Every structure is written in structure tokens, then in C-alpha cells.
Amino acid sequence: MVHSQLPWFIGGPLLGLCVVAMRWLMNERLGVMGAWSDVVDTVAAKRLSFGPFGWMLFGLIAGAAIFALIAGGPVFEGYGWLTDTFSGTGATLLIVAILFACGILIGLGTKIAGGCTSGNGLSGNAMLSPASLVATMTFFVTAIVVTFVTEALI
């Protein structure tokens, strides 16, 4: 069982090394949205010849599956703040709708901003890209405000 949380001073640097590996091996900026986009773009072009980023997404999913198998189950405590707030019939459908809407905001927003938590937040800041610093401050502050507001409301 590996259910204890990996210490941040091991997990964080390992993610950082993934960014360095992507640059050292193929001079690319690691970004998970780039990975999702590669899969969508490739499928939209009616092809199945995914690039390194598409394969990175498959790797992410496979890595998570391997972890869950070894750990004996997923690391997931549910959506407490949503499931506690909305109960009764239709609650599940409502939460699905909320998460679906969040997904659209995440997909569209990160594409417009040119990166997500990994592309802008991790890789872009490590590259000292001013745009990534602005993007990171914006999404962190927004997410913190939204979380505090929803916590106060429910």
C-alpha cells in the first residue's frame, strides 16, 4: 500500500525533472494542455498518428492506472463540498453538469491563455516567461477567491 502522500520535496522536484527531460530530449515545453490538444487535433484530422504530447497524455492516464493498481485503489475523497450541498434526486445530475461546465472553462481558458498549471505555471515560470507569471498569478488568485466564496456560500 502506498496510500501515504508523497512528500512535497520529492514529488515537486520529480515533476520539475519531467519539465527538464522534455526540454533536454526534444526541446519542447512540457504542458498537459498541449497533450490534450494533440489528441484532439489528431483525431479531428481523422488520424491516429499522435505526437510525443499525445503519447504523454496516454502515459499520464497509464501512470495513474498503475498507481491505483499498486496502491490498491484511487486517491479520491469525493466531491464533499458539492455532494454535501446538493442532495436528493437530481443532485448527481446537477454535479455532473457543474463539472462539465468547469471542464469547458478549463479547456477554453487554458487554450486562450496558452497553458495550464503545468504549461504556464510550471514550465513557463521556470523559463522565466513574463506571460506565464501573469497567467499563473491570475489563475491562482481567481481559484483562491472562487474557493473561498464557494466555501462561504455552502
Added chain:
Amino acid sequence: MSTRIAGGLIGVVFGVVLSWSGMTSPEVIREGLLFQSSYLFLFFFGAVATAFVGLRLLKRSAPPALLTGERIAWEPVQPQRRHVVGSLLFGVGWGVSGACPGPIATQLGQGIAWGVPTAVGLILGIIVFRRMQSRSQRGTERTPTASVIPSPVAADATA
């Protein structure tokens, strides 16, 4: 080794670390964003600091890329309106769902059903962006969204 295999292997490491660190659980993200736990910020800081040092060393020694042989180089991107507008949208989605693109993928990998609607929405978001992008390229008139939709050329390398 092909770049595809390398990309896949990097993904596996990334996926295991995201899972093991608890980033797949929206509760962990939420505790971080509510400042109830310092883990999220320390984890993020550790990752950026390590990547920063590694990239510095790469830039200084400037070796050719191991698999492609191309010169290792990158240009800083200057902030534009789209970086703020897009990140505002993303921040709302992240704050409510407690999931961002990496953890959405690892939720699917761990077999967490709640990850499905988020992932479907994310894919739809990419499709909507592609539509907006092709429309803003076709029309010569300036649409209200034109200023926040980057052209493929201007888009950051691998957004």
C-alpha cells in the same frame, strides 16, 4: 528512442507523481486553495524551483537535444490580454472543480467516474477554441474575441 516513447514515459512519471501526491483528489487541491494545507504550494514551488535550475543548466551548456538534435532554445513570451482572460476562465473552473488538465487525466486513469464530465467538458472547450480560432482567421473584420484568440503562429509553443 523515439520522441513518442519519451513523451509517453514522461507522462507515466508525471501521472504516478500527480497520483501519489494526491493531486487527483479535489479535496487536496481545495485544502491548498483555502490555505488549510501548505502541501499544494510547497509541491508547486518544489517543481518550479527544480525545473528552473535544470533549465538554467541546460541553457548554459546548450547541448543539442538528445533525441532530435536541435539546438535547445526558447524565447520568453510577453504578457497579452489573452493570458489574463484565459487564466480567469481557467481559475473559475479549477476553483470549483478542484481539477486541472493533469489531474483530470489522472482521475480517468484511476477510474474515478467524476473525472468523466470534467474531461468531456475540457475536450469540448478545446473544440470551441478551435472553432473560434478558425473563425477569427477567416474573417478580416475584428470580432470582439479576436484580441484574445491567439493565432497558431503567435500561440505559445505547445499550449
